[in-house]
Amino acid sequence: MLLGYSKSFAMAAAARIVNGLSGGTAGIANTYLADVTSPDERPQYMSKMTAFIGIGLALGPIVGGALYTWGGVEVACLSAGVVSLLNFAFIVFCLPESSAARAGHAAAAPLPGANSSPTVSTQSSGLPCKLWVLFAASVFQSPIFVVFDTFANLYVTERFYDGDEKQGTILFSNCVATIGVCLLVVPLLLYNPFLKCVGFNASIVVGTSVMVAGLIGNGLAPSPWVFLATTMVWAFGFQLMGPVVPVLISSLAPPSAMGRAFGLFQSFGNLSRVVGPTVLTPLYNLDHPSVFYFLGASISVVGCIFLFVSRSVSVAPPSVREVAVSPADEAGESCRPAESATLLTRQVSGGTASSYQQFGAMPGQLALLKSGGVPGLVRAQTVEALLPDRLSLEQHRSMSIP
Structure with a gap:
């Protein structure tokens, strides 16, 4: 809402700061799911949560683009604020507290003969070193969407529409809607058959390769439709890799530290989202397409880290x-x-x-x-x-x- 009423750069910057401070909701949702689900159920429900986020990302840009065309940025931003308030009210009044479920999981009876010595309990309360490797991967993975959000609109406006901001915004909205469709379709319909066909480690390799190809295609795209198609390619690859993180965290983190692990993963990602656009601005000014090439290189690093952790951890569906x-x-x-x-x-x-x-x-x-x-x-x-x-x-x- 503050962004909708912004009349100066300072107000717009303040609005973005407020948005950033409240941008950790995905990590909170993962923590909540970790509290209310068993270890084997978490990857499934987290994948479903991603799919429902995809519904919002698919419909939001379409509705937002229509509102922007009809009433300008003020109407679009104020409408988004109303939706956020409704979501907040639903969480406060309808969503049950997760502490009871967490206590129930903690009090569940162990298997007969299970080792419950103080030594084991102490070790289980910490975080394995490989989890910190995953946190490092978040630094390279998380900037992709915020960097795309920051530079893609400017890029397509200058390259394809000679500075026509309205046409550039429409293409960018279509790109975000395409990402949302992939977020919906892949987790719900395609990921499980794909995983059964190629296996967990191969899914990391394929997802990484598809993402890198799509991001390079963004930089090389000669027309708006090619840019849109290559955006769909890397969004598809991102979803092939999407469930990898909750599966690996669920395999590595002790139950008592599951929420902390997801929270730290989100925190590392948030730090990268803050720094990423600022660091990449000189690169964008030097050569516009190079931003997409940099993102492709970052995803390559992420894929290597995921594969290293997965090969050293026994991950079973x-x-x-x-x-x-x-x-x-x-x-x-x-x-x-x-x-x-x-x-x-x-x-x-x-x-x-x-x-x-x-x-x-x-x-x-x-x-x-x-x-x-x-x-x-x-x-x-x-x-x-x-x-x-x-x-x-x-x-x-x-x-x-x-």
Whole structure:
């Protein structure tokens, strides 16, 4: 609203500062989801949250462009302010507090024999070094949208429309709408089949390559439609990489530090968003297309970091985070964790011996698992509780299938 009433550069700058101070909502939403979901559910719900953000990004520029054409920047900004107030009211009056859910997850009963020594508890409260590597990746990944927002409108206006700001703004709005469509379609419809086809690490490689190609295409685009098409290319690649961050953070961060990990990731990104446009302004003045080439190089660094962390961490999709239990366990006679409300009965398909070994299955169980003689499958509360270094041989045998 302040931006809509701005009559000078100072007022507009103050409005942007206020906007920046309130720009950490994505990190807060991730923290809230970390509180109210189990570890295996978080990547799925975070991906869905991205899709719903995509709905807003797809519809917002279209509606905003129409409002701008009809009533100017004042009407567009004031309308956006009203939507923000409605969203704030919904959060305050309709969204339940997450502390109760967080306490419930913290109080969930561990698996029998799980190590709960003070040493383990102390270690689990810290953040692994690889998480800080992910935070560093955020410095290179986060500027892409704010830099695109800062320079793309100026770039297309000067290159394609000889300074016609109205035509340049319309093209830029179409680009943002295209990004929103990709944010909606890829997480909801395309990511899971793509992941099953190529695998997690390959999804990082493909997503990085597609993003770099699209950003380079932005700099080389000879016409507005080519610029729009290449924007869609890198937005598509960004969504192929999008779920990588919550999956890796969920795999690395202890449950008690999940919210802190997402918050720090967002903080590193916010710092980069503040510094990025200022640092890249001289580069844009020197050579306009070079900004897009720089973004392509930054995404290449991000992809390498993600791949390094992923290859050094055991990342498994939720569909294979399962362990076998006996019929007695299904009846509730010996499987105490099954009493927890966080456990769901699921079916596993396409498992391999290495996957079973990863989750603690002993060699004697592998033949039965692969032969299809498993009567039922129950998901454990956490993958970490099933790793071999957390259970003794006797505890493995107590979980084995008779």
